[in-house]
Amino acid sequence: MSGGLLERDAGRDLERALERHCAALSECRACGDRVAGAIPILSTARRPRAMLVGQAPGQVEITGQRPFAGRAGKTLFRWLAQAGLSEEEAREQIYIAAITRCYPGASESGRGDRVPSAAEQELCSHWLDAELALIRPAVVIPVGRLAIDRFLPRAPLDRLIGREHVCELDGRETTVIPLPHPSGASSWVHGAGHKALLDEALSLLRRRLRPE
Numbered sequence: 001m002s003g004g005l006l007e008r009d010a011g012r013d014l015e016r017a018l019e020r021h022c023a024a025l026s027e028c029r030a031c032g033d034r035v036a037g038a039i040p041i042l043s044t045a046r047r048p049r050a051m052l053v054g055q056a057p058g059q060v061e062i063t064g065q066r067p068f069a070g071r072a073g074k075t076l077f078r079w080l081a082q083a084g085l086s087e088e089e090a091r092e093q094i095y096i097a098a099i100t101r102c103y104p105g106a107s108e109s110g111r112g113d114r115v116p117s118a119a120e121q122e123l124c125s126h127w128l129d130a131e132l133a134l135i136r137p138a139v140v141i142p143v144g145r146l147a148i149d150r151f152l153p154r155a156p157l158d159r160l161i162g163r164e165h166v167c168e169l170d171g172r173e174t175t176v177i178p179l180p181h182p183s184g185a186s187s188w189v190h191g192a193g194h195k196a197l198l199d200e201a202l203s204l205l206r207r208r209l210r211p212e
């Protein structure tokens with residue numbers, strides 16, 4: 001069988017496997033009905049080359065029914081456009097996952113969303129593990145502190161963002177390019193020198209996602 005046919009079959013297999021995976025994920029209620037209407041939010045990418053991992057969906061995603069459907073998403077897709085992908089291309093080519101998949105509710109302070117507890121992160125982690133094993137992404141883009149900590153050793157964000165890292169996932173060396181969280185609740189991007197680090201991260205992504 002030619003390389004092209006093998007590639008096409010592998011693409012179809014991944015598409016079917018992700019369909020089955022997302023059907024199972026959409027039924028998950030392991031955290032109970034703590035927040036009314038909060039259900040798993042799913043990526044629509046079926047033949048992705050890369051994975052993006054956020055923290056958890058926000059309230060707006062309950063209505064939008066797709067990841068990064070609100071204001072944080074507008075910022076994220078503006079950044080990804082700088083890396084060479086329109087929102088449509090990004091949603092098709094990048095599988096958008098998260099540390100937890102259901103809206104966790106508002107934070108007690110009222111500023112932003114509640115950070116999912118360690119128990120919730122643990123309960124949800126098998127979905128992400130399964131996606132990493134199925135997709136075997138060439139590039140992983142963790143977005144925000146919680147996701148970055150899932151892939152890289154703990155360090156200040158200005159030592160992590162703007163660089164490429166290598167992480168062993170499922171016995172394979174995988175490129176990891178972290179981004180700050182695009183939500184207005186995160187002020188990191190406004191810190192001194194941080195915009196330049198973000199620009200560098202987006203150039204690195206452009207080189208990986210849009211090779212000349």
Ligand code: SF4
Binds near residue numbers: 030102124
């Ligand atoms: S957060 Fe994860 S584990 Fe909890 S109900 Fe949603 S999908 Fe299931």
